[in-house]
Amino acid sequence: MDGNDTNSAGKCPVMHGAITATGTSVMDWWPNALNLEILHQHDSKTNPMKGFNYREEVKKLDFDALKKDLIALMTDSQDWWPADWGHYGGLMIRMSWHAAGTYRLADGRGGAGTGNLRFAPLNSWPDNANLDKAKRLLWPIKKKYGNKLSWADLMALAGTIAYESMGLKTFGFAFGREDIWHPEKDIYWGAEKEWLAPSDGRYGDVEDPSTMENPLAAVQMGLIYVNPEGVNGQPDPLKTGAQVRETFARMAMDDEETAALTAGGHTVGKTHGNGRAEDLSAAPEGADVEEQGLGWNNHKGRGIGRNTVTSGIEGAWTTHPTKWDGGYFDLLFGYEWELKKSPAGANQWMPVNIREEDMPVDVEDPSIRVMPIMTDADMAMKMDPVYREICERFRADHAYFSETFARAWFKLTHRDMGPKERYIGPWAPKEDLIWQDPVPAGNTGYDVSAVKAKIAASGLSVSEMVATAWDSARTFRASDYRGGANGARIRLAPQKDWEGNEPARLQKVLSVLEPIAADTGASIADVIVLAGSYGVEQAAKAAGFDIEVPFSPGRGDATDEMTDAASFDALEPLADGFRNWLKKDYAVQPEELLLDRAQLMGLTAHEATCLLGGLRVIGANHGGTRHGVFTDREGALTTDFFVNLTDMGYKWVPKGRNLYDIVERKSGTAKWTATRVDLVFGSNSILRAYAEVYAQDDNAGKFVEDFVNAWTKVMNADRF
Numbered sequence: 001m002d003g004n005d006t007n008s009a010g011k012c013p014v015m016h017g018a019i020t021a022t023g024t025s026v027m028d029w030w031p032n033a034l035n036l037e038i039l040h041q042h043d044s045k046t047n048p049m050k051g052f053n054y055r056e057e058v059k060k061l062d063f064d065a066l067k068k069d070l071i072a073l074m075t076d077s078q079d080w081w082p083a084d085w086g087h088y089g090g091l092m093i094r095m096s097w098h099a100a101g102t103y104r105l106a107d108g109r110g111g112a113g114t115g116n117l118r119f120a121p122l123n124s125w126p127d128n129a130n131l132d133k134a135k136r137l138l139w140p141i142k143k144k145y146g147n148k149l150s151w152a153d154l155m156a157l158a159g160t161i162a163y164e165s166m167g168l169k170t171f172g173f174a175f176g177r178e179d180i181w182h183p184e185k186d187i188y189w190g191a192e193k194e195w196l197a198p199s200d201g202r203y204g205d206v207e208d209p210s211t212m213e214n215p216l217a218a219v220q221m222g223l224i225y226v227n228p229e230g231v232n233g234q235p236d237p238l239k240t241g242a243q244v245r246e247t248f249a250r251m252a253m254d255d256e257e258t259a260a261l262t263a264g265g266h267t268v269g270k271t272h273g274n275g276r277a278e279d280l281s282a283a284p285e286g287a288d289v290e291e292q293g294l295g296w297n298n299h300k301g302r303g304i305g306r307n308t309v310t311s312g313i314e315g316a317w318t319t320h321p322t323k324w325d326g327g328y329f330d331l332l333f334g335y336e337w338e339l340k341k342s343p344a345g346a347n348q349w350m351p352v353n354i355r356e357e358d359m360p361v362d363v364e365d366p367s368i369r370v371m372p373i374m375t376d377a378d379m380a381m382k383m384d385p386v387y388r389e390i391c392e393r394f395r396a397d398h399a400y401f402s403e404t405f406a407r408a409w410f411k412l413t414h415r416d417m418g419p420k421e422r423y424i425g426p427w428a429p430k431e432d433l434i435w436q437d438p439v440p441a442g443n444t445g446y447d448v449s450a451v452k453a454k455i456a457a458s459g460l461s462v463s464e465m466v467a468t469a470w471d472s473a474r475t476f477r478a479s480d481y482r483g484g485a486n487g488a489r490i491r492l493a494p495q496k497d498w499e500g501n502e503p504a505r506l507q508k509v510l511s512v513l514e515p516i517a518a519d520t521g522a523s524i525a526d527v528i529v530l531a532g533s534y535g536v537e538q539a540a541k542a543a544g545f546d547i548e549v550p551f552s553p554g555r556g557d558a559t560d561e562m563t564d565a566a567s568f569d570a571l572e573p574l575a576d577g578f579r580n581w582l583k584k585d586y587a588v589q590p591e592e593l594l595l596d597r598a599q600l601m602g603l604t605a606h607e608a609t610c611l612l613g614g615l616r617v618i619g620a621n622h623g624g625t626r627h628g629v630f631t632d633r634e635g636a637l638t639t640d641f642f643v644n645l646t647d648m649g650y651k652w653v654p655k656g657r658n659l660y661d662i663v664e665r666k667s668g669t670a671k672w673t674a675t676r677v678d679l680v681f682g683s684n685s686i687l688r689a690y691a692e693v694y695a696q697d698d699n700a701g702k703f704v705e706d707f708v709n710a711w712t713k714v715m716n717a718d719r720f
Helices: 054-060 063-074 089-100 131-148 151-165 237-249 255-265 327-334 376-383 385-396 398-417 448-456 462-473 503-520 524-542 565-571 590-600 605-618 640-645 676-683 685-695 700-715
Strands: 337-341 347-351 650-656 659-664 670-674
Touching: 054 131, 063 131, 063 151, 089 131, 089 151, 089 398, 131 151, 151 398, 237 255, 237 376, 255 327, 255 376, 255 385, 255 398, 327 376, 327 385, 347 376, 376 385, 385 398, 448 503, 448 524, 462 503, 462 524, 462 605, 462 700, 503 524, 524 605, 524 700, 590 605, 590 676, 605 640, 605 676, 605 685, 605 700, 640 676, 640 685, 650 670, 659 676, 676 685, 685 700
Parallel strands: none
Antiparallel strands: 337 347, 650 659, 659 670
């Protein structure tokens, strides 16, 4: 077209379908459609490091040189973002804390283990303001060590080294966190549509913190923990203390750990609110290109040093904010505190009649003394009777406080890494900690074929063996590497009593398998898995396929003493679509619960499809129900589930809230029953595409092979 054609002037030169910044999707036309994106969350196409093994590469890291460089960085103040008091320790600690602090016990999601702080939404949460500066300060170190050091490890390590540089003897540090390469946009952080919306919507009753919606832990959208100004911004230390207790419990911390983390986190560094929040530019994800990924910049004033605005609260908690000491308790308990406003208008507590020598100096001019502050959460440490007793104990014994904090900090920054076997590096502590879910090494020297022969002669049915192995393994969560078949904790409290594990059937099976383990030298964990795999082999044989399910011995058996039973409560399945079971009706649809479990288990959409169809025809439904068992050959690993699901000779008739009849069109006879979880594999276009693959006449063998591969993946998911 002629460049002088005025009709073309100003027109967009690309098809609008390629524009990604609209905030909408073509799928928005169908808001109730099942979203499978959570199962495709970390597609290999996003990873620029294909074939790269970080866990091997990090072992080559010069750990001592890295520590030396990080310690030097702490006091290498940059003009573009000057360090408070010439030390970046407080900023780096906050970055590590906020990277780790999203972890929640309910589903194991969040935490520092993936480097997700680099991406939205976390990189632009209000509570993470100015942590973009911490990451940029770390860039020269990341650049230097390159592939040997992940961002996830570096961001978690920086805070630990910061504490060491300020005098704390830390408990250790482990490497091994692998970076992700795009946002985890399908993690549920809450239903709110605006940042820092009132927290009432997260609670059945905001006065009762235990009524917070699961799996959430933070009290408001965009916060890591609680609102530092008070519940919904209204100061009331006792109410805030109750929220602190519930929030930290949901992040796997007890009262002593919570008090130690609060005090230890506020022993160093400061808050920033000496300016106008409205003068700040957009957060990183919304900033324009010239900001180069930085956000919250102040282009109307100085905006750095003593004029920085982050939370809006302004001041340090201690007299010496770059030193690990007991000053937090000295000020908190040594003075009365009154409610004031920061220069940015935030609620904060300030001491009454403080001595000048107890005041910290200005971050830029040591000749100036400034007022210290406390947040509402800090005042809770003084006013809540349980927290006060703990803090007074810490004040009286600084060594005890330091050790308790160091252990709690290690737990905070490593909770989502899973068992100690995944730890890499010379600084990883040797001690077994109960929250690491320790499992003793298992025996590998027994005769697997002899165990298999005893299983074959046991009289257990295929469905009993398969269901028990599945229940033992399905607790695995790829989010924090907890659960799984290793340890055979299905035989211990609380798992042995979970409704989803069918306690009566479970005890029957265990009573048969445990003597086999004792007679052969195999662990109970191995025997449970081997029995399930033998059951799969028998089901495949019944379908006309001789196939051996891969088996790797060496699982150990955990004991009650090795098991933090209370924290395992969070792993209890409330639904398992693979076994067509719901503990009760929920507001969330059963098929959504299925996707959540599949994603936590690390399954792809086609693996989940294959496993569900196979478990149906094997007869592994909870309680032996017939829902979704679309076959006349139950116990055989056939493609019948998919063949009959896609057969237009049937119609699907609602029978109840989550129950359907599968009716022959010609006769009008109800042939089978089904749940929503069954029928979604025919109704959802993506899942139906997978189902049709297995329904084809030429794919019966492929189905068996795919099922065995997916089954083996589940059984071995917790083997590191």
